[in-house]
Amino acid sequence: MFKIYRVLVTQSxxxxxxxxxxxxxxxxxxxxxxxxxxxxxxxxxxxxxxxxGWSFLDYLNLITTANLISYGYQFLFVxxxxxxxxxxxxxxxxxxxxxxxxxxxxxxxxxxxxxxxxTLLLTGIIEGVxxxxxxxxxxxxxxxxxxxxxxxxxxxxxxxxxVTLAFWVDGLTALNGLPEDLMSASARPAKIYPRVIQQLFLxxxxxxxxxxxxxxxxxxxxxxxxxxxxxxxxxxxxxxYVEWQRGLLKYVSAN
Amino acid sequence: xxxxxxxxxxxxxxxxxxxKQSGFSGAWHDLFHRQKSTVAAVQDISLQVNRGEILxxxxxxxAGKTTLIKLMTGILPANTGDVRLFTDxxxxxxxxxxxxxxxxxxxxxxxxxxxLPALDTLVLLREIYHIPHDQFNNWxxxxxxxxxxxxxxxxxxxxxxxxxxxxxxxxCALIHRPEILFLDEPTIGIDVSSQANIYRFLKQLNHDTxxxxxxxxxxxxxxxxxxxxxxxxxxxxxxxxxxxxxLISRYATVPILEIVTDGPLTHIPVHVRQVDPxxxxxxxxxxxxxxxxxxxxxxxxxxxxxxxAILTQLFSEEAPKR
Amino acid sequence: MKYWVTCQNALxxxxxxxGNLFLHLLTTAINVLVTIFMWLAVYNFSGRSDxxxxxxxxxxxxxxxxxVLALIFSAEPIFKFSGLVRSGNLSVVLMRPINYFIQSFxxxxxxxxxxxxxxGLATAIVSPVFHRGLLYGLSSFLLMVITYGMFFLLVxxxxxxTFWLVQVWPLRPVLSALFLLLGGQAFPLQVLPPAFxxxxxxxxxxxxxxxxxxxxxxxxxxxxxxxxxxAMLWTVVTLALLKLTWxxxxxxxxxxxx
Numbered sequence: 049m050f051k052i053y054r055v056l057v058t059q060s061x062x063x064x065x066x067x068x069x070x071x072x073x074x075x076x077x078x079x080x081x082x083x084x085x086x087x088x089x090x091x092x093x094x095x096x097x098x099x100x101g102w103s104f105l106d107y108l109n110l111i112t113t114a115n116l117i118s119y120g121y122q123f124l125f126v127x128x129x130x131x132x133x134x135x136x137x138x139x140x141x142x143x144x145x146x147x148x149x150x151x152x153x154x155x156x157x158x159x160x161x162x163x164x165x166x167t168l169l170l171t172g173i174i175e176g177v178x179x180x181x182x183x184x185x186x187x188x189x190x191x192x193x194x195x196x197x198x199x200x201x202x203x204x205x206x207x208x209x210x211v212t213l214a215f216w217v218d219g220l221t222a223l224n225g226l227p228e229d230l231m232s233a234s235a236r237p238a239k240i241y242p243r244v245i246q247q248l249f250l251x252x253x254x255x256x257x258x259x260x261x262x263x264x265x266x267x268x269x270x271x272x273x274x275x276x277x278x279x280x281x282x283x284x285x286x287x288x289y290v291e292w293q294r295g296l297l298k299y300v301s302a303n
Numbered sequence: 304x305x306x307x308x309x310x311x312x313x314x315x316x317x318x319x320x321x322x323k324q325s326g327f328s329g330a331w332h333d334l335f336h337r338q339k340s341t342v343a344a345v346q347d348i349s350l351q352v353n354r355g356e357i358l359x360x361x362x363x364x365x366a367g368k369t370t371l372i373k374l375m376t377g378i379l380p381a382n383t384g385d386v387r388l389f390t391d392x393x394x395x396x397x398x399x400x401x402x403x404x405x406x407x408x409x410x411x412x413x414x415x416x417x418x419l420p421a422l423d424t425l426v427l428l429r430e431i432y433h434i435p436h437d438q439f440n441n442w443x444x445x446x447x448x449x450x451x452x453x454x455x456x457x458x459x460x461x462x463x464x465x466x467x468x469x470x471x472x473x474x475c476a477l478i479h480r481p482e483i484l485f486l487d488e489p490t491i492g493i494d495v496s497s498q499a500n501i502y503r504f505l506k507q508l509n510h511d512t513x514x515x516x517x518x519x520x521x522x523x524x525x526x527x528x529x530x531x532x533x534x535x536x537x538x539x540x541x542x543x544x545x546x547x548x549x550l551i552s553r554y555a556t557v558p559i560l561e562i563v564t565d566g567p568l569t570h571i572p573v574h575v576r577q578v579d580p581x582x583x584x585x586x587x588x589x590x591x592x593x594x595x596x597x598x599x600x601x602x603x604x605x606x607x608x609x610x611x612a613i614l615t616q617l618f619s620e621e622a623p624k625r
Numbered sequence: 626m627k628y629w630v631t632c633q634n635a636l637x638x639x640x641x642x643x644g645n646l647f648l649h650l651l652t653t654a655i656n657v658l659v660t661i662f663m664w665l666a667v668y669n670f671s672g673r674s675d676x677x678x679x680x681x682x683x684x685x686x687x688x689x690x691x692x693v694l695a696l697i698f699s700a701e702p703i704f705k706f707s708g709l710v711r712s713g714n715l716s717v718v719l720m721r722p723i724n725y726f727i728q729s730f731x732x733x734x735x736x737x738x739x740x741x742x743x744x745g746l747a748t749a750i751v752s753p754v755f756h757r758g759l760l761y762g763l764s765s766f767l768l769m770v771i772t773y774g775m776f777f778l779l780v781x782x783x784x785x786x787t788f789w790l791v792q793v794w795p796l797r798p799v800l801s802a803l804f805l806l807l808g809g810q811a812f813p814l815q816v817l818p819p820a821f822x823x824x825x826x827x828x829x830x831x832x833x834x835x836x837x838x839x840x841x842x843x844x845x846x847x848x849x850x851x852x853x854x855x856a857m858l859w860t861v862v863t864l865a866l867l868k869l870t871w872x873x874x875x876x877x878x879x880x881x882x883x
Contacts, residue, residue, distance in 0.1 A: 052430045059416065059423050066418055066459070070790050077799040084802045088811045092663060096671035143414040145378050146407050148399035149431050222648035228798070229652045233659045240666040300379055301318055 052149065057160055060127065064162040071163045078119065078167030082174075085111050085235075100239035107237070109182060110263040112175045113192075114235035117199035117258065118228075119168040125204050127159035129211045133224060136214040141299055152292045156208060179266055188265045191274060195262035198278050202258050203231055205284035212288065215295035234259045254280050306390050308483060308515050309352040309375060314384035316345040316370055344370040346539040347384070354482075355513040357505075359520065359530030359547075363618045367539040368519035369409075372487050375517065376407050388483065403432060406481030408472050410488035415460045421471040422456045425478055432479035439478070446474045449504050466497035473501065477508075486518040490525055502528040523610040537618050547610065554613045560585040560593075563601040627723060628731040635735025646739065649696065657692045660811055661685055677816040684813075691810050691837040696740040698776050698832050700783075700800045702729050707787040710878065726781060726867075733777055753842035764849050765839055771856040776832045778863040785867070788874030808833030826855040828863075 064071050089111060093104040102110070132155045135141055144151045184192060206227035213223060234255040238246050241256070249256035250273065257273045264271050319341055344367045352358050362368045373379040374386050377394030388394055392401040415424045429439045447453040450470040455463055463471070469489070476484060486505075490498045506529060508514055520526055526533055527547055535543040535550065543550055567580040572594035576584045581601075585593065593603075639646060661684075668674075668681045679687070706729075709715040718725055734741075748754055748769075755762045783800070787793055805811045808829035817824065825834055835852045838844050844852070 052427065055423075055427045055430050059419055059427065062423065063416075063418050067790075073786075073790060077796065081798055081802045084806045087806060091812055091816065092667050095667050095673065095676055099666045099670050140412050142373075142378050142409055142412050143407070145397065146376060146402060146405070147428075147431050148402040217644065222645040222652070225652065225797075226648065229655055233655050236659060236663060237666075240662045242662075 049150075049153070052154070053157055056158060060160045061162055063159075071166075074161075074163030075166035078164060079170060082112075082115055082167070082171060085115070100237050102237045105178065105181060106263070106267050109175070109178045109266045110237065110259060111235050112171060112178055113196065113199075113263045113266065114231065114259040115171050116168070116175055117196055117203060117262075118231055119164050119171055120196070120200040121203040121207070122164035123161055123168045124200065125156060125160075125207065126164065127161040128156055129207050129224075131155075131158055133211050133214055133221075136211075136295075136299070137218060139299075141296070145296065145300070151296070152289055156204070182267045184266055184268050188268055188270055191270065192262050192265040195258075195265055195274050195277070198274070198281050199258045199262060201285065202255075202277065202281045203227060205281060205288050206230070206255075208288040209284065209291060212291045212295045215298045230255050231259070251276070305354065307351040308354045308356075308389060309350070309517070310385075310387050310390075311348060311350040311371075311375070312385040312387075314345055314348050314374055314381040314386055315343070316374060316379060316382050317341050317343040343539050345374065345381075348536070348539075348541045349384075350534055350541065350544070352515060352517065354515055355509065357509055357516045357518070357529050357531050359518055359526035359533040360536060361520065361523070361526055361533055361614060362536040363521060363614075366536045366618070368521075368536055369487055370539075371536065372407075372409075372485050372517065372519055376405060376485055377401070403479065404482045405485065406476040406479065406483070407485045408476040408487065408489060410469075410491045413468070413472060414475050415468065415471055417461050418459055420457045420459055421463070421474070424460075424471075424475060428475060428478050434479055442480065443474070443478065446477060449507075450474065451500060466493040469493050470497070470501070480512075481514070483515045483517065486516065488520055488522075489518060490520070490522060498524070505529060523614065527610060535614070535617065542617065551610060551613060554617065558587040558605070560587050561604045562593075562595060564595070564599045565601055566599065568595065568599065628728055631728050632731040632735035632738075635732040636738045639736045639739060653692050653696060656810070657689055660688050660692075664688070664812070677813070679813060679816070687813055687837060687841065688810075690840055691808070691813075691833050693740075694744065694837055694840070695804055695808065695810060695833055697737045697744055697773070698780075698804070699733070699737060700780055700797065701736060702733055702777070702780050703784040703787070703793060703796060703800075705729070705732070706781075706784040707790075707793040710787045715878065729781065730777055733780075748840060752840045754839060757842075761846055761849070764846065764853065768839065768849050768853045768856065769836065771853055771860065772831050772836060775828060775856045775860045775863065778860060778867065779828050782863045782866045782870065785870045785874050788870075788877055804829050804833060809837070813838075826852070828856075828859045831856050831859070 086108070089104070089107050092099070093107065097103065099107070135144075135155070141151075144154065147154070179189070179192070207224070210223050210227055217223070230253070234249065238250060238256045238260045241249070246256065250260075251257075254273070254277050257277050261271055261273050261277060265274075319339055346367075348367075348371065350371075360368045360371060370379065374381050375388065375394060377397050380395040386394055388401065389404065392398065394401065414428075415421055425439075425443060428434075429436075434442075443456075444453070447456055450473070452467050452470045452474075455467050455471075460468060460471070473486075473489065476486075490501060502525070505516060509516055516529070518525060518529060530547060532545065533543070533547055533550060534541055543553070545553075562583045562585060564581050564583065568575075568577075568583070571577055571583075574586045574590060575594060576586075578584060583595070585595070593600075664684050665681060668676070668684075674680060676684070706715075709718055754765045783796070786796070790796075807814075807824065807827050809825075810833055814821070814825045814830055814834050824830060831852055835844070839849065839852075
C-alpha cells in the first residue's frame with residue numbers, strides 16, 4: 049500500500065509540474081484567502097480588544113489553526129475527492145472494482161494537491177510564530193498537533209461522506225461544498241453562537257470543537273473535548289467506509 | 304479432459320431503471336413519481352470456455368454482452384445461477400488472487416491518467432499487481448513493440464490518438480500477464496490498420512501463451528478475425544453457440560448466389576436472373592455446377608452468407624417476450 | 626430566439642436541481658448567521674451602540690440583504706467554461722453559429738431567475754427605491770441593470786483564466802472571499818477608515834455593497850449616478866480585457882481531444 053501511495057504522490061507531483069502556472073496561482077489564491085480572513089479579523093478587533101475572552105492574537109491562532117486543518121485536508125485529499133466525484137458521476141469505477149487493492153483508500157489517496165502544500169507550509173510557519181508568542185506547554189503543544197491531525201481526519205470524513213453520496217443523488221454538486229462552509233463557519237470562537245448552536249456543533253457535529261479545541265491547547269486552555277472529537281471522527285470514518293461499500297453495490301446494480 | 308476455465312450455469316441478471324420524462328411538467332412529475340422498470344439484461348445463460356480458447360460474444364447494442372462480461376469479471380453479481388472462473392472462484396467475491404489472474408479492458412471506460420504519460424499508469428499498475436521490476440520492464444517493452452507504441456510511452460495520454468490510447472488500454476489490461484483476458488468492444492472507433500495490428504497481436508498472444516480471451520463486439524470483423532467460437536446474445540438470451548462457420552451455415556440457408564461478371568452475358572441460362580448488366584442471381588437449389596462461364600466471373604457470393612447480414616436477420620427475428 | 630431557449634433551459638436546470646438551490650440558500654443562511662453573530666459579539670464587547678453610524682439592527686438587516694443579493698451574482702460561467710476547455714468541447718461550441726458569450730449571458734440570467742424574482746419583488750414592494758419619484762426609480766433600475774451586466778462580464782473575463790489554469794476550483798473560495806471582503810458581505814465597507822473609502826467603487830462592492838444600500842434606501846440620486854458611472858467604467862475595462870485575453874487564450878488552447 050505504501051509503495052502504491054508513493055507512486056500516486058509522484059504522479060501528483062508530475063501533474064503539478066506540467067501545470068506550473070496553476071500551481072503558483074493556486075498557492076497565491078490560498079494565501080489571498082488567508083489574508084482576507086486576517087483583514088476581516090482585524091476589522092472586528094479594531095472595535096474591541098477582546099471578544100469572549102479571546103484577544104486578537106488568540107483569534108489569529110484560531111483562524112490560522114482552522115486554515116491549517118483546511119489546507120492539510122486540501123493537500124492530502126481534495127484532489128482525490130474532486131477526481132472521485134468525477135469518477136462516480138461518469139460511471140468510471142469499473143476498473144477500481146477489478147484491481148486487487150482497497151478501493152476506499154485507493155480513491156481517497158488517489159492524488160495529493162501540491163499547490164496546497166505551499167499554502168499549508170506558509171500557514172504552518174505563521175502558526176509557528178503565533179504559537180511561539182502564546183507559549184503553550186510541551187504537553188499542550190503535543191496535544192495541539194494531535195488535535196490538528198484529528199481535525200484533518202474529521203474534515204476528510206465529512207467530505208468523503210458527501211462525495212460518496214453522489215452514488216445515490218446525482219446533480220447535487222452543492223452538497224460537496226457543505227463541509228467547507230461548515231468548517232469556515234466554525235473558524236470562530238464557539239461562544240459567539242447562541243447556546244443551542246454551540247451545543248450542536250460542539251457535541252453532535254463537532255465542527256466547532258474541531259477548530260476551537262486545538263486553538264485552546266495553543267493558548268494553554270486544555271480541554272477534554274479532544275477525546276470526544278477523536279471518538280466522533282473515528283465513528284465518521286467507519287460510517288464513510290460502510291457508505292463506500294454500500295455505494296459500490298449501488299453503483300454496480302445501477303450500471 | 305481438464306475442466307473449463309470459465310463456467311456459467313443458468314445465470315440471470317436484471318437491473319432497475321428510472322424513466323425520465325421530458326419537459327417542465329415531466330420534471331415536476333418525476334419529482335414525486337419516478338417510473339421504475341426492471342430490465343432483464345442476462346436471462347438464463349449457460350456457457351463454458353476452455354483454457355486457451357478465444358470466444359467471441361456477439362450481439363446488438365444492449366443485447367447483454369457487456370453485462371455478461373461484467374458477470375464474469377465480478378463487477379456484477381449474478382442474481383441467480385452460478386458463475387465460476389478457474390473452477391472454484393466466484394468472481395463477485397473479488398479475491399485478490401482471482402483479480403490477479405484476470406485482465407479486463409472496457410471500451411468507453413479508461414484507466415489511463417489523462418494528463419500523464421501512459422507509462423505512469425502502468426507503473427501504478429505494477430505496484431498494484433506486485434510485478435517485479437525487471438519482469439515489468441521486459442514485458443512492457445515486448446507489448447509496446449508488438450503494438451507499435453513504444454515511442455508514445457512517454458507522451459501524455461491527452462495527446463495520443465484514439466488508436467494509440469486503445470492500445471495502451473490493452474497494455475494496461477495485459478501488464479500483469481492475466482490468464483484470462485476480457486475485451487469489451489476492443490476496436491471501437493479505431494482505424495483499420497490499428498485493428499489489424501491488434502488482431503494479429505492478440506492471436507499471437509493466444510497462440511504463444513495459451514491466454515484465454517473473451518471478447519465482445521458488434522463489429523463482426525473482430526469476431527471473424529479472432530474468435531474460434533462465438534456465442535450470440537440477443538435480448539439477454541443466448542441464441543447461438545458454435546463456430547463462426549457453423550453460425551453461417553446454420554443461418555445462410557437460402558441457396559441463392561450473387562454473381563458479378565466483367566460484362567453483360569450474351570445468353571442468360573435457366574435458373575439465372577439478371578439484376579443489371581453485370582449482376583446476376585443464380586438459384587442453386589437444383590444445380591451441381593455454375594451455368595456461367597467461369598472466365599467471365601469477377602465474384603461469387605452466397606446471399607445471406609455474410610455474418611453481418613445473418614446477425615441483422617437474427618436480431619430482428621428474435622423479438623423479446625415480456 | 627435561440628438565446629431565449631438557452632435562458633429557459635438554464636431556469637429549468639436550476640429548478641431541476643432544486644436540491645442545489647436549497648443547499649445554496651442554506652450555505653448563504655449559514656454565512657449570514659456567522660457574520661451576524663460575530664458582529665453582535667463585536668457590538669457587545671466594544672460597548673458601542675453604533676459603528677460608523679450603523680446600529681446593530683441596521684447591521685443585521687444590511688448583512689441579510691447583501692448576502693441574499695450575492696446569490697444573483699454567481700461565478701458559474703467560470704466553471705462551465707473551464708469544463709469546456711478541459712474536455713476539449715470548446716472547439717465544438719465555437720463551430721456553432723452563435724456567440725458563446727451571448728449564450729452564456731442568457732444561461733447566467735436563466736439560472737438566476739428564481740433569485741432575481743425574489744429580488745425584484747423585494748425591491749418593488751419592501752424597499753423605498755420605487756417610491757421616490759420617476760427619475761430616482763429609473764436611475765436605480767438602470768444602475769441595477771448595468772451592475773448586473775458588468776458583473777457578468779467580470780466573471781466571464783475571469784473565466785478566461787482557464788486557458789492557462791487546469792484546475793479552477795481554487796477560484797471558487799477566492800471569489801467568494803473577494804465578495805466577502807470587497808463586496809461588503811463580511812462588513813459594510815463604510816466601517817473602514819476614511820482612507821479606504823475609494824474601495825466602495827470596486828466591482829464587487831458595486832454589486833454587493835452599493836446595490837444593498839440602494840435597496841435599503843441609503844443612496845442619494847448623486848450617489849446612484851456615481852455608482853452607475855463606475856459600473857460603466859468597469860464594463861468598458863472588462864470588455865477590453867476580454868478582447869485581449871480571448872485571442873491569446875484561443876491560441877494557447879490545445880484543442881484537447883480533437
